[in-house]
Amino acid sequence: MKVKDYAADHIFSFICLIVSGLLVFGLLWLIEIPIVFIFFVEGILFMAFLCAFLYDYLRRRKFYNQLWEILERLEEKTLIGEILVQPGFLDGQILDEILRRCNKYQNDRVADAKQDSQEYREYLDSWVHEIKTPIAAARLIVENNKNPATLRIDDELRRIDGFVEQVLYYARSAAVEKDFKVERTTLQALVNSALKTYSKPLIQAGGRPVFNGLDVPVCADTKSCAFVIGQIISNSIKYHAENLQVSFSAYTEQNAVRLLISDNGIGISSSDLPRVFDKGFTGDNGRKYSKSTGIGLYLCKKLCNKMNMEITIQSDLGQGTTVILFFPQESYLQEAGL
Template identity: 30%
Template sequence: MAVKLFVKEHLSYLIFQIVLTLFLLSLFWLDGFRSVTTAIYAIAISLLLIISFLVLRYMLRRRYLAKISTLPQTMEDALQKNAKTMEYMETERYLHELYKLYQHEVQALYATQSRQYKFMNQWVHQMKTPVSVLELLLQQEEELDKKSVQEEVERLKRGLEMVLVNARLENFSDDMQIGKVPLKSAIMSNVNDNKRLFIANRVFPEVKIDEDLIVMSDIKWLNFLIGQFITNAVKYTFEPNKKLYITAVQKEQHVHLFIRDEGVGIPKSDLPRVMKPFFTGENGRKTGESTGMGLYIAKEICDKLGHQLLITSEVGKGTQIEVIFQS
């Protein structure tokens, strides 16, 4: 197979050399130099040089040609270095780099699939709780407690929104439209949407943002971010009659949004890891409702939108989320 491949590769070169030799002999013949012995000698020497060149060239390429003419059984077979010429050495180097890119893409795909699988398992497990509560409420003989039903429905809605957002992250650029967003309007819309959550947990929002403060963002993704931060703040405020402070200030070319709660706070040991996927931490284990994906997804969205996300916290005093928008 290696010889056959080599012949096919150099057949045009061999034909060219024969045509060139005949052309030169024709020129000499027309010029009056008509010695048949000399012509035969010239042809023989030319053929000998051409064949010697091709044999030497074949010997240098033999192992490489044998490798590419046989289908590899393992990846190691394809990555063996057998080339001895510059051209084939560059080809092998190209293949090795291509394989590295392939490995990187496969590992990234595997990590994404693994993350999605783990997230779906945790999400389904978490959604069983409100479904079970709703079943118990329906089985009771007394009048249905609409308030309790509404709370469980809200938990289901937040869970469904989380899984949909996680699925859309893979094609984020196709679902993004940056524009001017009135920050206070976006905040108040989210506060009103979470009115029942505030009332049920007896947490009171306090918003201090200028009406004319504008940020560059995607309104849909920004609403998810704000909703996620508000939900987390309320969820980890265990004591009643606490406040949630939402403020924003313009600093040079940036707008800083602050969402500060009076909840339990995040331990220092957990703080560096709260934005990693599936990290629930000490507080998440207390509630038993955390998938560990909320802040991770929020961080991913902020990075894709060009916003900076900072988290500071103190145990027993609360947590502050800071989002920095580029003006």
């Protein structure tokens, strides 16, 4: 708070002080009080009012400067009411009480929202597990009654199962780290786990997997990583060209292991590439292929961020796509608390 701002805010009080001083001076002059005594009285009154204004300005400046300083340093701005020291002047106390009540209201709203979100996630978890039962039963019926029609039904059931998995991970994405179980495994095991789900559609698309040096140990959450790799394989199948080939290669670096998943599909345009991880973004390919949802890569990016992994994409239109997953070394994961 600046002196000029305080003076401008109290301009009416200063005017009243000046007018009062002139009235006192005039009254004392009319009753023929000696001029020296008049100036002495006026001086005392002026010093008293000056000290009062100065004291009020200093305590207000201390409070508001502290308020701004705390606000600038505080990450959670809504907590300012809990941290602020109660001031000694009335309007500051009113402001402090308002901030505390607003903070309590905000905390209550956040708690309610968290509770609603938790109940929603629990419901979706239950729904996913419940719906997987009839899907598994339907696929078993198809397996025992194979014909062209049931095989097509099996393909659709597989798609439904994939969407159900997306729903599950999407619902858990806000607090997915609570479900992490980091363990030692190999890239080959992670890829094999993902291929179990997508081996049939990969074969139907005329594709084949190619492996190169995947016998590399990593520390990862196997379920989440298998889901991420599965989404990448699914995209390779969805946007495949003739003679589809999906290759998996591993490279070891000082602080990480890289898994490269490459295909020879239709590729991604340079204008779409920076946005492929955006939620709901489908791009030019998505407009050509109605099966696109724009959720798969978004979930991959979100899961990788939660696991302290990195995911990047390189692609040229008509030349295929390469997705690179960076698995941090075990020491880095320990530092991150995973």
